[in-house]
Amino acid sequence: KTLPVISIIGYTNAGKSTLLNTLTHSRMLVESRLFATLDPASRRLRFPRDIEVIVTDTVGFIRDLPRELMVAFRATLEELEDADLLLHVIDIANPRFEDQIRSVEAIVAELSLAHKPCLKVFNKRDLLDPETVEHLCRRHDAVAISALATADLKPLISRMQAIIATLQEPSRDPGAASPSTEPAADTQAGEAAANTATTTDCG
Template structure:
């Protein structure tokens, strides 16, 4: 017997959506407008169409309707006026709030998290990406099963009664979902182990790891292509890149590093996604240097920087060395804004990943920062250890290299872990003598 597929995602065609935002004390009208603009882009990316927007002023969210019953009744009237088939809230709704709003408005009600999860599902092309999105979706879905079955009971002409078929099926579905969540977590642990082995392999071969982070659509993929000559897909849509892409980058002074493009961040990034994408975001935690790419042409660039920093803090990656890459300075007014944004970073470089402006300055800045992290080491190791000599050359800067009686005296600036391996080889050679 074929199992019934359980999903709240991609279950219906693209729908006309009415967007709802809430303005609470301390939140400016400008900030609310920007949130609605971003929500509108999320809808477009997911294949929907915005038919209207509405903003409600609230002191605090209402536990039953989020926007109070009176405002919910007003919302129902607006739904009829614009013939919306979906109401989309910019904030997270509880299952009870969603259920109450759907009963009152008579249309499907979803929140920002569901739209983001839907977009992630659209753009997940690798096995790891699909596993991570699937886990986030199921964890979001689990507490909302009763709402799903309320819809089905209505379609059958009645409301579910305790112990009825809907109530029994909810428990069956809940068990299935919990089993599937457990399976996905197990498979993701295997993905994490595989990626951890890759990182260890890179470390053993002396690779320095640089990671691109930033707000979604800030231009990270374009920058990766410009820096490395890669051909990563570039799309003017939110969350076009989900799976990490790693390429080799040659810096001034013949220093070679690996640079990784990662998933973009966004304000109110669902916690389920941060948790589920732990395997992907491990790249950020392991990086020697983060390049925080900022769309300097965006009027809310400062808020976007803070949103990225908030996610980095949640990941525990906020102590990593960072260079601010103030991108899109080829656009009107962006260079002036970039000069103000420089104050948010200890090191920052204005660039245009599209035209190449400032890219050479960025390469120099990256090289300088990585060399600053290096330590100087002077060792005497057996000359047959060519692997270590090559490692010192590729991961750092060799200052002196002198061969004598089967040994080589090496002075170099290298990463701390490579310095430790060189000293260990020297100590081992001393014991053999």
């Protein structure tokens, strides 16, 4: 069976490659410049509930991309068609982050991908006060992280795991027992996520 694919998208320099590095303990190139990630990189990630996925990084989005670069840009994003979940990484410390959200969402719509499940991830939360971060997360239904801190990824991993599990439910064996929905079990899984998720390179 094909593994679910989680694709990391976002405006350039939002912290996508850094998140992939921390999430999967890999060492991808991380640079603060446009299009530092030119080729998608993929890693396998296993969640605590025995759900295995492939996580991919993509080229950074940019507003008003020159027409001559649009063809090449679109070509690098073709793999997004296979994504089961989009992780939209956003630099919440950027004063224009809401404009960047709109730019990314516009490109996603142009690529006819707006129907795909998308989870907003507010990166660099450590640069803002907690109350502001909490308010923005509620407003945008987002998860706040610092991509450099492994411990910060527990809530994100829990949300990713829950979404993928939900997407897989229609293909479950009707006679199979339903997974536990007790709060204590969910909390335990979320707390253990960052410590028990394992990764391998995709070859």
